Amino acid sequence: xxxxxxxxxxxxxxxxxxxxxxxxxxxxxxxxxxxxxxxxxxxxxxxxxxxxxxxxxxxxxxxxxxxxxxxxxxxxxxxxxxxxxxxxxxxxxxxxxxxxxxxxxxxxxxxxxx
Numbered sequence: 001x002x003x004x005x006x007x008x009x010x011x012x013x014x015x016x017x018x019x020x021x022x023x024x025x026x027x028x029x030x031x032x033x034x035x036x037x038x039x040x041x042x043x044x045x046x047x048x049x050x051x052x053x054x055x056x057x058x059x060x061x062x063x064x065x066x067x068x069x070x071x072x073x074x075x076x077x078x079x080x081x082x083x084x085x086x087x088x089x090x091x092x093x094x095x096x097x098x099x100x101x102x103x104x105x106x107x108x109x110x111x112x113x114x
Contacts, residue, residue, distance in 0.1 A: 002026040002103065004095045009108030012085055016112070020080040022095030022105055027076075033098045034071050034078035038091035038110075045094070049080060062088075085112045 008020040020036065035050030049069035050058045057069055068081040078095060090112050095105035
């Protein structure tokens with residue numbers, strides 16, 4: 001069974017940057033959108049950013065201008081560049097791939113200290 005492998009989370013001070021990466025462990029056919037979600041303690045999972053196969057992007061208002069999503073279609077890899085991080089960005093970040101089925105990563109912790 002194909003899994004999504006995430007990397008790049010960690011602890012960073014406010015104002016710092018992190019780059020998340022997500023790649024499938026095998027082949028996923030007919031990928032439509034790829035994206036990142038996050039879930040903070042006591043809160044619902046929310047969309048952070050998404051990108052279609054054609055490159056159209058969508059961002060949560062709270063991250064616009066600070067985060068950038070990109071993808072490498074040849075590698076089926078999606079990235080999330082996070083700049084000017086704030087303590088309220090602290091959450092577990094999950095990668096999502098929308099294809100014939102929905103795939104989810106195991107989550108990577110991002111902690112931003114004030």
